[in-house]
Amino acid sequence: MTTKLSEQQGPYFGAYGGRFVPEPLIKALDELDATYQQARADQSFIDELAELHRTYTGRPSIITEAKRFAEHVGDVRIFLKREDLNHTGSHKINNVMGQALLAKRMGKKRIIAETGAGQHGVASATAAAYFGLDCVVYMGEVDTERQALNVARMKLLGAEVVPVTTGSRTLKDAINEALRDWVANVDSTHYLLGTVAGPHPFPTMVRDFHSVIGNEARAQMIELIGGLPDAVAACVGGGSNAIGIFHAFLDDSDVQLWGFEAAGDGIETPFHAATLSKGVPGVLHGARSYMLQDEDGQTKESHSISAGLDYPGVGPEHSWLKDLGRANYHGVTDSEAMNAMRLLSQTEGIIPAIETAHALAGLKHLATKLSANASILVNLSGRGDKDMETAGRYFGLIGDK
Amino acid sequence: MISVSETLRANQLSGKGSLVGYYPAGFPNVHDSIEALVAMAENGCDVLEIGVPYSDPVMDGLVIQQATELARDNGFGLKDLFHVVREVRSRVQTPLLVMTYWNPVLAYGIERFADDLVDSGAQGLITPDLVPDEAADWIEISKQKNLDRVFLVAPSSSDDRVRDNSDVSQGFVYSVSTMGITGERANLDALARNLVQRVRTLSDQLTCVGVGISTPEQVREVNQYADGAIVGTAFVKAYQADGLAGLVAKTKDLASGLG
Numbered sequence: 001m002t003t004k005l006s007e008q009q010g011p012y013f014g015a016y017g018g019r020f021v022p023e024p025l026i027k028a029l030d031e032l033d034a035t036y037q038q039a040r041a042d043q044s045f046i047d048e049l050a051e052l053h054r055t056y057t058g059r060p061s062i063i064t065e066a067k068r069f070a071e072h073v074g075d076v077r078i079f080l081k082r083e084d085l086n087h088t089g090s091h092k093i094n095n096v097m098g099q100a101l102l103a104k105r106m107g108k109k110r111i112i113a114e115t116g117a118g119q120h121g122v123a124s125a126t127a128a129a130y131f132g133l134d135c136v137v138y139m140g141e142v143d144t145e146r147q148a149l150n151v152a153r154m155k156l157l158g159a160e161v162v163p164v165t166t167g168s169r170t171l172k173d174a175i176n177e178a179l180r181d182w183v184a185n186v187d188s189t190h191y192l193l194g195t196v197a198g199p200h201p202f203p204t205m206v207r208d209f210h211s212v213i214g215n216e217a218r219a220q221m222i223e224l225i226g227g228l229p230d231a232v233a234a235c236v237g238g239g240s241n242a243i244g245i246f247h248a249f250l251d252d253s254d255v256q257l258w259g260f261e262a263a264g265d266g267i268e269t270p271f272h273a274a275t276l277s278k279g280v281p282g283v284l285h286g287a288r289s290y291m292l293q294d295e296d297g298q299t300k301e302s303h304s305i306s307a308g309l310d311y312p313g314v315g316p317e318h319s320w321l322k323d324l325g326r327a328n329y330h331g332v333t334d335s336e337a338m339n340a341m342r343l344l345s346q347t348e349g350i351i352p353a354i355e356t357a358h359a360l361a362g363l364k365h366l367a368t369k370l371s372a373n374a375s376i377l378v379n380l381s382g383r384g385d386k387d388m389e390t391a392g393r394y395f396g397l398i399g400d401k
Numbered sequence: 402m403i404s405v406s407e408t409l410r411a412n413q414l415s416g417k418g419s420l421v422g423y424y425p426a427g428f429p430n431v432h433d434s435i436e437a438l439v440a441m442a443e444n445g446c447d448v449l450e451i452g453v454p455y456s457d458p459v460m461d462g463l464v465i466q467q468a469t470e471l472a473r474d475n476g477f478g479l480k481d482l483f484h485v486v487r488e489v490r491s492r493v494q495t496p497l498l499v500m501t502y503w504n505p506v507l508a509y510g511i512e513r514f515a516d517d518l519v520d521s522g523a524q525g526l527i528t529p530d531l532v533p534d535e536a537a538d539w540i541e542i543s544k545q546k547n548l549d550r551v552f553l554v555a556p557s558s559s560d561d562r563v564r565d566n567s568d569v570s571q572g573f574v575y576s577v578s579t580m581g582i583t584g585e586r587a588n589l590d591a592l593a594r595n596l597v598q599r600v601r602t603l604s605d606q607l608t609c610v611g612v613g614i615s616t617p618e619q620v621r622e623v624n625q626y627a628d629g630a631i632v633g634t635a636f637v638k639a640y641q642a643d644g645l646a647g648l649v650a651k652t653k654d655l656a657s658g659l660g
Binding site: 173180297 | 455456457458459460461462463466467470473478479503504505506507508509529530531532534535552553554555556557558559562566577581582
């Protein structure tokens with residue numbers, strides 16, 4: 001094969017991807033694709049986004065070596081790419097600022113977004129405030145309850161938050177509702193999709209906006225340890241932070257890539273969100289990819305303590321990387337993730353998001369696959385402030401409501 | 402058995418026009434959905450669209466979402482779909498199309514789904530989230546088995562897409578009247594008229610207009626420029642409000658808009 005893995009531009013990643021959407025959306029996808037293709041070749045766009053990241057997002061994000069945490073993991077060195085230090089507290093802002101600039105280019109005054117944990121919703125509301133756009137965020141009713149703090153943040157930022165009460169009332173249904181809004185309002189509205197799923201060009205475009213994570217980290221690791229890490233790890237829900245940090249390393253065949261999915265109560269139970277470990281290929285939300293479904297093609301409900309990973313689909317590029325064997329995907333249970341959340345907090349003074357804690361918990365498994373003193377780069381994709389209520393209840397810190 | 406396109410064409414020539422009725426299989430349960438579809442055929446629907454309840458219906462408004470969610474809660478499965486088709490087919494001659502999101506077909510197997518459509522007596526598929534660009538397998542299989550394939554065109558579709566989606570369809574092409582999801586609208590967009598005009602100019606395909614139609618006046622108006630009016634939400638609402646009697650009354654009411 002002559003094409004590098006990192007040069008895949010969609011709409012297909014092997015057998016995955018595509019545009020499985022109602023006809024009324026095709027024009028909007030074409031327009032977005034054309035605008036994005038133009039922008040990515042336009043130095044003024046690249047400069048504008050880089051300047052925003054420097055002066056607003058807070059890029060480049062630093063790398064912190066987690067020495068005390070690593071002692072509990074194994075004979076490895078662990079390096080945290082600190083996306084939690086970005087403005088709004090997660091990697092989500094990288095994509096949001098890029099897409100908000102595109103919305104401006106397309107002359108769209110209204111953005112809509114879906115959110116699970118609320119991190120993408122907060123980032124979208126932030127960009128809307130910064131650029132003076134109207135913003136509506138769709139959020140499953142279940143998630144508005146378990147992520148109430150982020151609902152308040154979005155509202156304070158001036159966004160309207162619409163609780164979605166159909167289906168499983170989580171991220172999957174929030175995406176359905178956002179797609180319905182987009183079909184009806186496509187002329188005035190940009191759908192600021194928050195992950196590397198959905199119809200083309202979203203998986204490619206969102207990946208590109210997050211690839212800044214891996215591009216920075218690759219150079220930072222070379223400077224820090226004089227070479228590349230032995231493995232790169234991230235949590236995977238839809239897969240945006242994972243693709244963001246993987247992408248710069250796709251063609252470094254010596255670097256292992258590991259994605260950690262939410263195994264909920266355990267992948268041997270029906271209560272998990274381990275799409276790549278337990279799913280089969282199908283079509284969900286506009287793309288062909290692995291997904292959790294029953295024999296009739298009905299999407300199964302996913303389960304995870306982490307709202308951001310509680311999604312029965314995954315971005316098509318991950319499905320492709322899995323089939324190629326280029327990336328490995330492994331499930332992490334709720335309790336493993338929560339223990340890792342506490343461990344990082346108490347060994348490093350860094351409280352990670354519950355999503356991110358899945359990647360941290362997975363390192364124990366990963367360490368067994370690596371040689372002694374191996375280096376692992378982990379995407380610390382978000383901070384855990386939003387999860388204090390869940391964590392407080394889980395660990396009995398604040399008592400029952 | 403008379404085909405969908407023959408039915409539409411004959412009704413257009415006679416000046417009557419056509420009423421295409423959507424109703425979800427399995428709502429509120431399998432047995433009652435059969436009775437509902439038969440009643441729609443017997444009281445004025447010229448073509449039936451049998452909807453497949455699906456977990457993620459992104460093209461549907463709240464009324465159809467709630468109806469299909471209830472059907473799923475009551476245990477609806479794809480085996481029930483073909484049972485419904487077979488039962489309805491055994492009782493009425495009305496052409497039957499199945500309307501389904503794409504993943505259930507993929508999961509079932511496209512060819513197997515097509516065989517079971519033929520076997521149970523349906524004429525083809527309407528695929529709201531499958532554009533022809535992604536439909537190579539379905540186009541080939543449906544041609545082999547002479548099944549209708551109804552794709553959508555929208556006011557936002559380019560002329561190229563209006564022509565291609567129309568030409569590759571068989572039965573008719575579905576003109577989405579307005580930019581939005583299913584549900585009733587007080588005023589049908591002038592967009593619908595323009596879209597149908599574009600289909601007429603760019604293709605020889607028949608076209609029916611759907612999304613937003615709920616009154617006999619709208620049925621009449623649409624049939625003045627298109628080959629049929631598609632109604633879904635209004636039927637489901639009528640059944641929700643007054644059961645089978647309500648559905649029969651609504652069907653008669655809407656059919657009164659035909660010539």
